[in-house]
Amino acid sequence: MLEDKNQKRTSLSELGEFGLINHLTKHFQINQKSTLKAIGDDAAVLDFSKNKVLISTDLLIEGVHFDLSYMPLKHLGYKAVVANISDICAMNGVPTQITISIAVSNRFPLEALEELFEGFTLAANRYQVDVIGGDTTSSQKGLIISITAIGEAKFEDIVYRNGANETDLLVVSGDLGAAYMGLQVLEREKQVFQVNPNNQPVLDDYTYLIERQLKPEARNDIKELLEKLEIKPTSMIDISDGLSSEILHLCKQSNVGCHLYEEKIPIDPQLINVCEEFNIDSTTIALNGGEDYELLFTIKMTDFEKIKHNPNFTVIGHMVAESEGAHLITRANTQITLKARGWNAIES
Amino acid sequence: MLEDKNQKRTSLSELGEFGLINHLTKHFQINQKSTLKAIGDDAAVLDFSKNKVLISTDLLIEGVHFDLSYMPLKHLGYKAVVANISDICAMNGVPTQITISIAVSNRFPLEALEELFEGFTLAANRYQVDVIGGDTTSSQKGLIISITAIGEAKFEDIVYRNGANETDLLVVSGDLGAAYMGLQVLEREKQVFQVNPNNQPVLDDYTYLIERQLKPEARNDIKELLEKLEIKPTSMIDISDGLSSEILHLCKQSNVGCHLYEEKIPIDPQLINVCEEFNIDSTTIALNGGEDYELLFTIKMTDFEKIKHNPNFTVIGHMVAESEGAHLITRANTQITLKARGWNAIES
Numbered sequence: 001m002l003e004d005k006n007q008k009r010t011s012l013s014e015l016g017e018f019g020l021i022n023h024l025t026k027h028f029q030i031n032q033k034s035t036l037k038a039i040g041d042d043a044a045v046l047d048f049s050k051n052k053v054l055i056s057t058d059l060l061i062e063g064v065h066f067d068l069s070y071m072p073l074k075h076l077g078y079k080a081v082v083a084n085i086s087d088i089c090a091m092n093g094v095p096t097q098i099t100i101s102i103a104v105s106n107r108f109p110l111e112a113l114e115e116l117f118e119g120f121t122l123a124a125n126r127y128q129v130d131v132i133g134g135d136t137t138s139s140q141k142g143l144i145i146s147i148t149a150i151g152e153a154k155f156e157d158i159v160y161r162n163g164a165n166e167t168d169l170l171v172v173s174g175d176l177g178a179a180y181m182g183l184q185v186l187e188r189e190k191q192v193f194q195v196n197p198n199n200q201p202v203l204d205d206y207t208y209l210i211e212r213q214l215k216p217e218a219r220n221d222i223k224e225l226l227e228k229l230e231i232k233p234t235s236m237i238d239i240s241d242g243l244s245s246e247i248l249h250l251c252k253q254s255n256v257g258c259h260l261y262e263e264k265i266p267i268d269p270q271l272i273n274v275c276e277e278f279n280i281d282s283t284t285i286a287l288n289g290g291e292d293y294e295l296l297f298t299i300k301m302t303d304f305e306k307i308k309h310n311p312n313f314t315v316i317g318h319m320v321a322e323s324e325g326a327h328l329i330t331r332a333n334t335q336i337t338l339k340a341r342g343w344n345a346i347e348s
Numbered sequence: 349m350l351e352d353k354n355q356k357r358t359s360l361s362e363l364g365e366f367g368l369i370n371h372l373t374k375h376f377q378i379n380q381k382s383t384l385k386a387i388g389d390d391a392a393v394l395d396f397s398k399n400k401v402l403i404s405t406d407l408l409i410e411g412v413h414f415d416l417s418y419m420p421l422k423h424l425g426y427k428a429v430v431a432n433i434s435d436i437c438a439m440n441g442v443p444t445q446i447t448i449s450i451a452v453s454n455r456f457p458l459e460a461l462e463e464l465f466e467g468f469t470l471a472a473n474r475y476q477v478d479v480i481g482g483d484t485t486s487s488q489k490g491l492i493i494s495i496t497a498i499g500e501a502k503f504e505d506i507v508y509r510n511g512a513n514e515t516d517l518l519v520v521s522g523d524l525g526a527a528y529m530g531l532q533v534l535e536r537e538k539q540v541f542q543v544n545p546n547n548q549p550v551l552d553d554y555t556y557l558i559e560r561q562l563k564p565e566a567r568n569d570i571k572e573l574l575e576k577l578e579i580k581p582t583s584m585i586d587i588s589d590g591l592s593s594e595i596l597h598l599c600k601q602s603n604v605g606c607h608l609y610e611e612k613i614p615i616d617p618q619l620i621n622v623c624e625e626f627n628i629d630s631t632t633i634a635l636n637g638g639e640d641y642e643l644l645f646t647i648k649m650t651d652f653e654k655i656k657h658n659p660n661f662t663v664i665g666h667m668v669a670e671s672e673g674a675h676l677i678t679r680a681n682t683q684i685t686l687k688a689r690g691w692n693a694i695e696s
Contacts, residue, residue: 036400040601041509042438042585043404043499052384053401056391059449059483059494090390101407101494135407144487146407146449146494151391161389237390253388 009109012138021136023110024117028124028131032096034152035130044132046097046150052158054151056087062142070186073112075214077119080145083240085127086218086293088151090238092159095220097132097150098124103139116143127220157223157232159297164235164254168298170317171233171307173219175266176243177282180289181274182206182213208270216293222312229306233297242290245340248326250298257324260317260338263331287328288341357457360486369484371458372465376472376479380444382500383478392480394445394498400506402499404435410490418534421460423562425467428493431588433475434566434641436499438586440507443568445480445498446472451487464491475568505571505580507645512583512602516646518665519581519655521567523614524591525630528637529622530554530561556618564641570660577654581645590638593688596674598646605672608665608686611679635676636689 012020025039037045046053058080060066066076081098088095100120104113124131129149189201203210219238226233235254237246243265251258265286275282298319299307307313317329326338360368373387385393394401406428408414414424429446436443448468452461472479477497537549551558567586574581583602585594591613599606613634623630646667647655655661665677675683 037508042435043402043441043497045439045501045506046401046403047503048396048401053394053396053498054391055394055445055447055481055496055498057447057449057481057483057494057496059451059485059492061451061485061487061492063488064451064486087390091393093391097403099403099405099496101405103407103409103412103492133403133405135405137407137409138412139409139492140411141489144407144409144451144492146405148403148405148447148496149391150401150403153393155395158393160385 008111010111012104012106012108012110012113015110017136024113024136025131027117027121030130031128032130034096035132038130038132039134044097046132048152051152052155054088054091054093054153055148056084057146057148058084060145062144068143070190071214073115074119074122077116078123079214079216080147081120081123081127081129082216082218082293084147084149085129085220086238086240088149089218089220089222090236090295091151091153092157092223092233092236093151093153094223095127095129095149095151095218097130099133099148100131101135101146103137103144105139105141105143108143127218159233159236161235161237161250162253164250164256164298164319166256166319166321167301168234168319169301169304169315170247170258170260170296170298170319171313171315172239172243172266172294172296173222173312174292174294175268175271176239176292176294177286177289178209178212178268178271179216179291180285181271181278182209182211184278185209185274186213206270206274208268209274212292216291218293219295222295225312229310231299231303231306233299236295236297239292239294239296240290242288242341243296244287244338246296247338248340250296251319251322251326254319255322257320257322258317258326258338259320260326260328262328264314264316266314266316356459358459360452360454360456360458360461363458365484372461372484373479375465375469378478379476380478382444383480386478386480387482392445394480396500399500400503402436402439402441402501403496404432405494405496406432408493410492416491418538419562421463422467422470425464426471427562427564428495429468429471429475429477430564430566430641432495432497433477433568434586434588436497437566437568437570438584438643439499439501440505440571440581440584441499441501442571443475443477443497443499443566445478447481447496448479449483449494451485451492453487453489453491456491475566507581507584509583509585509598510601512598512604512646512667514604514667514669515649516582516667517649517652517663518595518606518608518644518646518667519661519663520587520591520614520642520644521570521660522640522642523616523619524587524640524642525634525637526557526560526616526619527564527639528633529619529626530557530559532626533557533622534561554618554622556616557622560640564639566641567643570643573660577658579647579651579654581647584643584645587640587642587644588638590636590689591644592635592686594644595686596688598644599667599670599674602667603670605668605670606665606674606686607668608674608676610676612662612664614662614664
């Protein structure tokens with residue numbers, strides 16, 4: 001859980017609730033003009049002038065959403081913020097503020113929370129979002145993180161999930177599947193470690209995958225990239241649960257079907273190598289992996305020329321009539337019905 | 349946990365994540381003009397026109413903040429919403445939206461969550477706030493609720509904690525201490541029940557106290573009441589942790605001291621009777637009880653005539669120079685230094 005097992009362990013009860021909150025939040029900076037009042041009153045006060053306000057929230061539970069045996073707390077903090085900011089980016093908005101609430105059991109010393117908050121602070125600085133509130137309390141078991149992300153957008157810039165039309169092109173940023181395979185590599189190393197704690201993992205062949213799992217980034221650059229290309233997506237979503245699942249969300253909410261072309265799905269060469277090593281089909285991973293935080297969106301067919309050679313984007317398919325359904329067209333030119341096999345948080 | 353122990357128990361896994369969310373959220377109505385898009389996309393979209401946006405968030409953990417053995421789930425849901433709305437009222441704002449995230453262990457059947465969401469829905473309807481988002485996931489232990497409340501206010505209407513001046517009058521709405529004594533009554537009944545499960549509790553003498561504990565209300569009426577009186581508070585906070593603790597927040601952030609008069613503290617007659625029965629000093633309960641969700645605020649001395657006979661408000665003291673400190677002036681005319689003994693969520 002802690003990077004250095006010998007470091008100091010300060011009990012949280014030594015500081016008291018308000019002492020703890022002051023200690024943990026003192027490094028948060030205010031960068032956004034829209035933040036009139038951040039932490040320290042009954043509520044934060046924000047001013048978005050004529051812009052619309054975007055709100056998204058996530059709840060992360062130790063043992064359900066993360067495993068501290070291979071997820072360093074600093075990375076967890078960073079990733080928790082990124083995952084929420086990604087939802088604002090998926091509306092074609094600009095993330096501006098977050099609230100962060102945590103509950104911790106008393107197995108966590110102050111130094112562990114400092115690491116976690118270092119991750120929060122790194123992400124807040126990287127994405128220039130202000131931490132404007134939160135709650136710090138105790139849990140009966142493990143670590144719980146609840147983040148609400150706030151963003152802004154001009155009304156005419158907002159992109160919903162429900163605007164895709166037949167013949168629109170389906171486009172994705174970056175590459176897919178790497179975060180999931182990074183997790184598989186880390187889980188394998190955990191098992192090796194449990195058998196032989198003196199084994200030193202050699203992870204050089206997996207650096208990209210592990211980074212995608214432990215330190216993902218939200219695509220807050222896409223809004224500007226698309227504006228420069230003079231493209232406004234017709235629908236958009238971020239890929240948190242896996243490509244298949246997200247495509248089906250766009251299809252369902254837009255009342256369209258989809259043809260997704262296997263050969264077009266962008267996959268990093270390292271993912272291909274590791275999938276061979278693990279004897280897993282890389283398309284399956286890209287379809288169902290999740291946690292890539294890339295943006296998936298549709299554009300008008302007439303925008304194809306603007307985007308076709310852009311290294312940030314890959315056209316992976318096109319929308320069709322709803323009655324045709326949503327299918328993967330394989331390299332062998334067979335049609336397979338897309339299913340949402342993405343990670344499902346509710347399991348019995 | 350459930351009001352009827354014989355009722356149907358449907359496993360959450362039967363519905364799947366999206367089925368569960370759809371089932372639980374279908375009764376939420378949209379009432380606010382400012383809600384452009386609620387549940388169903390990556391983020392909600394809100395339009396506050398020229399008003400400022402207020403945001404507050406809380407995290408509630410079973411076994412830390414609530415005990416399901418005497419807190420019915422419907423009441424818990426209602427109270428969780430009220431506690432957050434109260435923070436928006438404490439800024440002199442109008443609560444408009446909330447997000448609700450829950451994590452539950454698989455000991456909870458669907459019917460339990462339905463009760464909880466019935467409470468959420470009742471409160472949302474009562475306060476006309478729109479549920480615009482959230483997260484539903486599994487926990488390793490118990491029930492976790494995270495709520496973010498959103499509100500709006502004109503810039504010139506917002507009241508912070510830091511605006512109190514020397515000689516300002518200290519005013520409180522409603523009466524204090526009842527919620528805490530309601531909890532004591534319920535805890536006593538729980539112990540009686542554990543000794544003899546066939547014992548039927550007689551709670552007629554405690555109805556007001558128990559209602560204040562199980563079904564508190566946020567004072568969203570105070571903003572309008574004060575506007576009609578042509579009073580704008582100089583500072584304001586809601587009483588969630590106890591009067592002492594909240595007075596000290598106002599004093600610290602406003603750089604003033606305070607004289608609080610014991611004889612002025614508004615206490616319900618039922619509280620006095622029950623305090624005698626429990627052999628507890630009712631002033632101590634009013635000072636440290638918490639969870640009353642009344643509003644505590646300061647007004648200019650010149651506004652005294654406007655408020656002095658108003659049944660909704662009680663002037664309980666006045667602010668003094670910071671160097672004089674914050675004191676309770678007892679009925680015997682002795683000065684006792686105010687201390688924040690309010691409930692502290694971080695305990696080892």
